[in-house]
Amino acid sequence: MDVTDYASEREDAHRAAAIAAALAQQQQPAGASAEYCENCGEEIPEARRLAIPGVVLCVDCKSRLERCRGWK
Structure with a gap:
């Protein structure tokens, strides 16, 4: 296995995780929506x-949070 194969496997594992x-977060039961943002306090x-x-x-x-986590 060369470096490229190893990097590809790591990327695949990271993507799968x-x-x-x-998906796990989406499957959690949702409670009542907040009327005001928990982060900045602005009305949702x-x-x-x-x-x-x-x-x-x-x-x-939410957009800022996703950018920080590397989501697109």
């Missing part, structure tokens, strides 16, 4: 609260 974590629009049950972050804060 990230997908599994995302009603449309977002209805579309994503259990949402606790506004779009801006």
